[in-house]
């Protein structure tokens with residue numbers, strides 16, 4: 003009972019703090035947080051598929067890319083209003099993604115990861131050669147309509163989107179569907195032996211992941227106002243998503259959020275010290291050490307620290 | 321006349337190895353059939369074929385007269401056939417009740433999403449296989465082999481089967497645990513459950529079965545009452561040679 007109230011209070015305090023944040027920090031920091039919000043969305047999406055079912059996707063930028071490109075092309079080339087282009091982009095991500103991933107759902111382990119990686123690379127190449135008049139080819143597009151202007155507004159928008167997605171996923175994962183998806187990650191044969199169609203379950207996980215990635219990708223492109231293939235279909239972007247989910251705590255909702263903020267700020271604070279790509283080297287090292295120390299991620303470290311604190315306090319009491 | 325389960329001339333080859341060699345047998349409604357044979361005889365393979373975890377090379381598997389040979393596993397479970405595994409396969413990061421929850425889930429995404437788990441039924445199943453109240457929130461790592469087998473039985477029972485295939489239910493158990501599981505099996509028999517039981521522990525198996533089939537090298541060696549099968553010279557030879 004007490005713990006539940008503490009949870010709700012903690013969440014309320016967090017939301018109030020996040021809403022007050024534009025008053026407390028600089029515009030620059032706010033822009034960093036905006037990126038963290040989007041990264042959290044992508045990491046939650048990755049976690050729904052890979053964190054739960056254990057099917058490691060190396061192709062998430064592929065999904066984010068379909069969402070971003072579809073919405074960008076519809077609004078920039080064909081004059082669709084954003085209110086129409088974003089939902090269409092989400093549908094496109096779910097359809098396009100499913101077609102590509104369907105064969106991948108029949109294979110497992112590292113093969114699955116490699117096939118999804120291949121899709122990302124394929125997409126990178128295709129975007130540049132097929133209909134460059136639409137995609138903008140290698141240079142991409144700029145001057146894409148934005149939803150709102152300014153760091154503060156974009157911060158509120160991205161934070162609301164992230165929180166809504168996180169809450170929705172928290173509710174979904176609490177149901178038996180969430181339990182079944184996690185069970186696939188523990189022992190797929192036993193899920194089948196319990197009378198469940200695992201292909202259908204994996205497809206559901208994939209559709210949910212594609213929905214979130216497409217939604218995030220579309221909002222992201224209308225925040226940036228520009229898009230380029232190398233920035234999206236990029237191995238560094240891919241690993242940032244995966245590491246955010248793993249380092250924060252896979253198979254939870256709050257984990258990928260924590261991981262996204264941790265990584266974004268780590269990269270940001272390393273920037274003045276290490277301006278080049280070496281940054282990724284350092285952050286890779288830090289992620290690895292953290293991961294080896296606690297494979298369940300920062301969330302688990304925090305939880306254990308919290309319970310130790312409580313135990314210590316209870317012990318010190320009269 | 322159709323049987324709850326019938327195998328017709330079933331063959332299964334793994335590469336050059338014939339694990340099931342033209343096997344034909346049937347189980348009667350409410351009957352408890354013992355399937356015995358030395359290591360590698362092909363007992364577990366029969367279960368995998370019946371469940372559709374492996375596909376037979378040739379032959380037919382019928383369930384109540386319907387050919388289920390091409391159905392996926394979940395569809396066979398939907399028709400009331402379910403098995404336990406020789407090596408228990410629990411969900412390692414779930415407690416006893418959550419493990420049972422998987423067996424109770426309908427194979428319907430919408431219902432999984434919108435309907436709450438039936439806590440009462442989960443607890444009822446856990447207690448029915450012999451778990452105590454204290455065990456309900458234990459994780460597989462904290463359970464004994466006997467408890468893991470109970471968990472397998474509970475998750476299998478949760479799918480509401482009319483035919484259960486039990487693979488080595490007594491392996492690795494204490495005498496007390498064997499008695500407990502034997503009692504549970506007898507209870508299910510009394511309720512009319514059709515059973516195929518595989519066990520190396522013949523003494524524990526004998527009182528639980530109506531009929532026995534002895535097999536070796538993927539073929540039936542002898543069939544009939546337990547006493548008759550055990551008296552068969554070929555069965556004796558295969559056991560002496562096999563172990």
Ligand SMILES: Nc1ncnc2c1ncn2[C@@H]1O[C@H](COP(=O)(O)OP(=O)(O)OP(=O)(O)O)[C@@H](O)[C@H]1O
Pocket residue numbers: 334337338339357358359360361362363364365366406
């Ligand atoms: N997936 C597989 N691939 C190749 N060979 C297999 C496979 N499964 C079983 N076999 C082989 O088929 C034969 C029968 O195996 P099976 O597991 O059915 O025997 P069993 O009677 O259950 O033995 P045990 O008493 O040891 O459990 C064995 O020779 C085994 O090595």
Ligand SMILES: [Mg+2]
Pocket residue numbers: 363364365406487
């Ligand atoms: Mg076996």
